[in-house]
Each structure stands twice: as structure tokens, then as C-alpha cells.
Amino acid sequence: MxxxxxxxxxxxxxxxxxxxxxxxxxxxxxxxxxxxxxxxxxxxxxxxAGVIKGYVAVVDQSKAGLPISVFVSIKLERQREEELDRFAEAVARWPEIVDCYLMTGQRDYLLRIVVKDLPAYETFLKQKLTRLEGVASIESSFALGQVKHSTVLPMIET
The missing domain is CATH 1.10.10.10 (Winged helix-like DNA-binding domain superfamily/Winged helix DNA-binding domain)
Incomplete structure (x- = not known):
């Protein structure tokens, strides 16, 4: 552009x-x-210009059989570049993780994980997240309901 x-x-x-x-x-x-x-x-x-990155269909999470959203805070043992890169590469491979943010504050990452039920999350946690090298702690919070969700950015005049 x-x-x-x-x-x-x-x-x-x-x-x-x-x-x-x-x-x-x-x-x-x-x-x-x-x-x-x-x-x-x-x-x-x-x-x-990359302002429009692509086009997608917005799918209803519950109707698609994936009603559970889990927000997971991750603390790494060290925040060196190679550990951050290794973590980012791992989570990029897992479709259950629909959002992943590198954070400031007490935790290094905040993830949103989408699964069909609690046993599916337990499997994901045990077979994937807890096996990642360099993870010091994992804290999970389960969403009880969604108050607001939007895919529309606030395109306010500046």
C-alpha cells in the first residue's frame, strides 16, 4: 500500500x-x-499491505461441539529468547490453543484453549502442556460464560 x-x-x-x-x-x-x-x-x-490478512467463517464454538474455554497462565523457568521461541513453536502446533499472548507481569503467557469437555482438557494438559521443557508453572481458569466476543476491531478515526 x-x-x-x-x-x-x-x-x-x-x-x-x-x-x-x-x-x-x-x-x-x-x-x-x-x-x-x-x-x-x-x-x-x-x-x-497486509491490513486485511484473510477471510474466514466465524464458527459458533458451542454449536461446533467445543463449549469449554480455558484460560491458562504460563510461567517459564527463564525468559531467554531461546526458551520463548521454543514455547511459541510448540503452541503454534496445537490447534486447541486458539489464542496465545506473550505477557508482562507475573506470568509469561496467557493462552485460550478450546476443548469439548473437561477430560479433553485434562488430556491436553497432561500430554502436551506439562511435557513442555522450561515451563515452571501452569494455572488454569475455566470460563463460566462469555459476556462479549467480537471479531470487529474498533476502527475509530484518529
């Missing part, structure tokens, strides 16, 4: 696509006040 900033029309495009990525170019253009051709060009530029 040749320009360095996202303008107001780009923000409108991003909001509309986050709400419904299946909009046609014509529908999208109508929402943001552009004809189809310049609309398609802007979307291509946003894709090329």
Missing part, C-alpha cells in the same frame, strides 16, 4: 468487511460511497 495511513474510506471498508466479508464489491461500494472499481482497488491495496 503506497500510502502510510488508513483513511476514512479504508476504515469504513474494514468495518463493513469485518461485519460481513461476503459482501459483493458493489454492495461494499454502496456502504462506503464508492463505485465498484475504486472499491475493489482499495480492498486489493489493503490486502497487499
Amino acid at each position: 503506497p500510502r502510510s495511513e488508513i483513511d476514512g474510506i479504508d476504515r469504513k471498508l474494514l468495518v463493513a468487511l469485518q461485519q460481513d466479508a461476503r459482501l459483493t464489491t458493489e454492495q461494499l461500494g454502496r456502504r462506503v460511497g464508492l463505485s465498484a472499481s475504486p472499491c475493489a482497488r482499495r480492498v486489493r491495496l489493503l490486502e497487499a
Whole structure:
């Protein structure tokens, strides 16, 4: 993307696509006040710049048979680069981990793990997480319910 900033029309495009990525170019253009051709060009530029990373279907976790979300705090024995890299490589391989954040504060990582039931989490914990070299402690918290979930970033004008 040749320009360095996202303008107001780009923000409108991003909001509309986050709400419904299946909009046609014509529908999208109508929402943001552009004809189809310049609309398609802007979307291509946003894709090329990596602002739009891809398109996905948002799946209902419970209806897909995966109702359990577990938030797991991980403390490593050491926070050297090689230990951090080894941990990141391991968690990237495990589909049960849907989110992983490197954190500041008391813990090094915060994970969100999605499983079908408690025995599935126990298996994941015993066969994967506890076997990782360099993990000093693991704390699990089970979500009782979801108050808010959004895949739409707040594209506020700056």
C-alpha cells in the first residue's frame, strides 16, 4: 500500500468487511460511497499491505461441539529468547490453543484453549502442556460464560 495511513474510506471498508466479508464489491461500494472499481482497488491495496490478512467463517464454538474455554497462565523457568521461541513453536502446533499472548507481569503467557469437555482438557494438559521443557508453572481458569466476543476491531478515526 503506497500510502502510510488508513483513511476514512479504508476504515469504513474494514468495518463493513469485518461485519460481513461476503459482501459483493458493489454492495461494499454502496456502504462506503464508492463505485465498484475504486472499491475493489482499495480492498486489493489493503490486502497487499497486509491490513486485511484473510477471510474466514466465524464458527459458533458451542454449536461446533467445543463449549469449554480455558484460560491458562504460563510461567517459564527463564525468559531467554531461546526458551520463548521454543514455547511459541510448540503452541503454534496445537490447534486447541486458539489464542496465545506473550505477557508482562507475573506470568509469561496467557493462552485460550478450546476443548469439548473437561477430560479433553485434562488430556491436553497432561500430554502436551506439562511435557513442555522450561515451563515452571501452569494455572488454569475455566470460563463460566462469555459476556462479549467480537471479531470487529474498533476502527475509530484518529
